[in-house]
Amino acid sequence: MRYHDITKDDMKNGDGLRVVLWLSGCRHHCPGCQNPVTWDPGDGILFDEAAKEEIEEQLEKSYISGITFSGGDPLFPENVPEVTVYIKELKCRFPEKTIWLYTGEVWEDIRELEVLRYIDVLIDGRFEQEKRDNLLHWCGSGNQRVINVGESLRRREIVIFNS
Ligand code: SF4
Numbered sequence: 001m002r003y004h005d006i007t008k009d010d011m012k013n014g015d016g017l018r019v020v021l022w023l024s025g026c027r028h029h030c031p032g033c034q035n036p037v038t039w040d041p042g043d044g045i046l047f048d049e050a051a052k053e054e055i056e057e058q059l060e061k062s063y064i065s066g067i068t069f070s071g072g073d074p075l076f077p078e079n080v081p082e083v084t085v086y087i088k089e090l091k092c093r094f095p096e097k098t099i100w101l102y103t104g105e106v107w108e109d110i111r112e113l114e115v116l117r118y119i120d121v122l123i124d125g126r127f128e129q130e131k132r133d134n135l136l137h138w139c140g141s142g143n144q145r146v147i148n149v150g151e152s153l154r155r156r157e158i159v160i161f162n163s
Pocket residue numbers: 026027028029030033034035036038071072073103104125126127
């Protein structure tokens with residue numbers, strides 16, 4: 001698995017101040033995507049122990065609310081096995097921190113994935129230019145949903161996240 005960037009003290013990609021991991025690989029190719037440079041899974045930097053240390057150093061800070069996985073698509077098929085193991089590890093090590101994940105997939109197609117058990121909030125769906133709305137909180141187009149994952153799994157229906 002490869003990545004393009006790790007950004008710190010981010011306020012735009014989830015609740016609170018966060019560290020954001022921008023992974024390589026996306027099969028959706030949405031017109032108007034702001035990050036087409038991340039589409040190629042072979043591009044970017046190898047996600048190695050040094051990258052993990054950089055992230056964990058951030059999560060150890062009390063004022064950091066958690067981590068957001070973005071890209072690219074963290075649920076690009078080739079990313080899923082490694083993302084699942086890493087998110088599970090983070091949830092065990094930092095149970096008080098929240099984990100958010102952006103994907104171009106829709107909830108209905110991925111709700112059985114193991115990785116969802118360790119995620120707090122999922123923003124789903126492709127970016128649709130004709131539904132673009134700059135007033136939306138945490139997403140770019142009206143078709144995307146900010147999903148409370150734990151409640152949605154428990155109730156077996158989509159529950160929208162309320163901050
Ligand atoms: S899913 Fe996200 S990263 Fe992938 S093409 Fe669409 S907007 Fe870009």
